[in-house]
Amino acid sequence: MKVIGLSEFGGPEVLRTFEVPEPRPEAEEVRLRVHAAGVNPVDAMVRSGQLEQMYQGLTPPFVPGMEVAGTVEEVGNDVDPRWGLVPGTRVVGFVDNAGSWGGYSEYLALPARSVAVAPSGTSAADTAGFLNNALTAQNVLDELRLPEGATLLVTGAAGSVGGYLVELGTAAGLHVVAVAAEEDADLLRSLGAHVFIPRGPEIGRRVREELGSPVDAVADAALLHEQIVPAVRDGGQIGILRFWDGDPGRGIKVKHLNVRARRTDRAAIVRLRDLVEDGTVTLRAAMAFNADDAVAAHTRLEQGGLRERIVLEFEDEVWQPGSSGTTSLTWKP
Template identity: 35%
Template sequence: MRAVSYAQFGGPEVLRVVADVPVPEPGPGQLRVRVAASVLHPVDLMIRSGRFPAPLPVGLPYVPGWDVAGTIDAIGPSVGGFTLDDEVIGFSPWLRTTVGAHAEYIVLDAAWLTTAPTGIAATEAATLPTNGLTAAQALDLLALPAGSSVLVTGAAGQVGGFTLALARVAGLHATGLAGADDREFVESQGAAFVPRSEDPARAAAGSFDAVVDLAVIGPSLMELVSDGGGYVAASPPLRPEPVRGIRTFALEVLPDGTRLGELVKLVERGEIPLRVAGVYSFAEAATAHHRLAQGGVRGGVVIVP
């Protein structure tokens, strides 16, 4: 099968389309998916450049890519609830498995997948799994009752947009910290808008029941959290120590087909926006990496076979 791969660390120029990658076979509890679309993430760029700060389970070469939208091509033993040609979405926990989705086929645990949203193109559906579950799991950690207030930094990014939408669905009062050009999007999700500044804590002056720090601003935001509130750090090393009874969490997204299925229902009801910044073929993978590295992307950078 064909896949995007790299055999050395470096810039986007190290990416190659390799045609002789073995087609993986599903084992017990697994499904093989014929990939229709996958998504490029900042962590893919960090790993490709050799800047990822932790050891990975196996060495080069790597096929990158987490999210997948596609159709079931083969079913392993002990799998129920799916049939051949079902359209599904899910993601590979790449840092644990190094099983990449920028390939024509991928094998994943059935428990990590769910039925794709009806009537949604694969290029859009592929933007949901990793980032949507990151947002959902952040709010699940906080377990805020309806009516609570939450500040979301990086609110116009992919995870930020999902977090605002899910906060609205949960009856939370969200405030989104984002760039000046992002006011319309933040407010479209029912959130109050705060423009990004050199002093985010001052810009978002006030008190919140919780903060979801997706922009990795850091512990300075703790001063905005009410006593006994909650704080989710998107970067585990920047998880602050608990003070004033504030619960602090380091966010590490986990695959969860059941929870993802709940998000699919919200997509089908129009409650969650799916945004695509651009679609690139395998041959254009280097261009996609360049685009994401430029920053300011408002939507998924999608890779298709």
């Protein structure tokens, strides 16, 4: 089967097609035919070598990708039939990628607990760019454990993780303060942000002055780190998505968070799917590239400024919006 991966670390140009054996599902796994795979900043970190330590001792190709949309082709033993993961069902899946096993693949065998029936009324491309970022946001909120009414500051709020932090935080009853570019103000208000503050110099001080008091916690999707510390109250919290060894002082707790810890949290995955269906969580429109154009997709990712989600499509047949959980394939011209 075809995968898109790399045999050496570097820029987008190192991505190319490889052939690897097709996977078979083991017990408690399902085999998926992948229609689309989300392209995320962590994939660029894999490609560039920033996560090289994860691949020590492993044989290339190294295949990025942590989220996919596809259809179930085969079900292993001991998969709970109540989950509805029967052949032909369209699904969304979280991929704990490692070595030659990643989302940029024609087929995947995933733990059934990492897979849920896809939201109804969505396309494969739009669905493929959803789960990793939404689960990352939910993981941050679960670790911060803020009470209803607490103030949460979200940096990088218009980004793929930040937008879900705004929506999920608002749904949890938090007072959400969003920091992003000025042109994203309307978007963030539509997602439920109570206060919008433009990004820029001395953002920590400006947040505190704008609100008249410090915030209880920061979800630092923009990786501002020490720049945002002045906005946090004594004894507050900062949720960090990439490593930072700074000490904010004043009793502020820094929580280093990794979404891979939730890779088989089926309850959370299903809940996020349900929140898409009821409109609490919004799917971003997809910017789709053919899988063979992965170099162009990663080049566009590195240019930044996106509000769409980049996805790789692995075939010309993709499922389109429909009301059932069973695949309806439409030929894409």
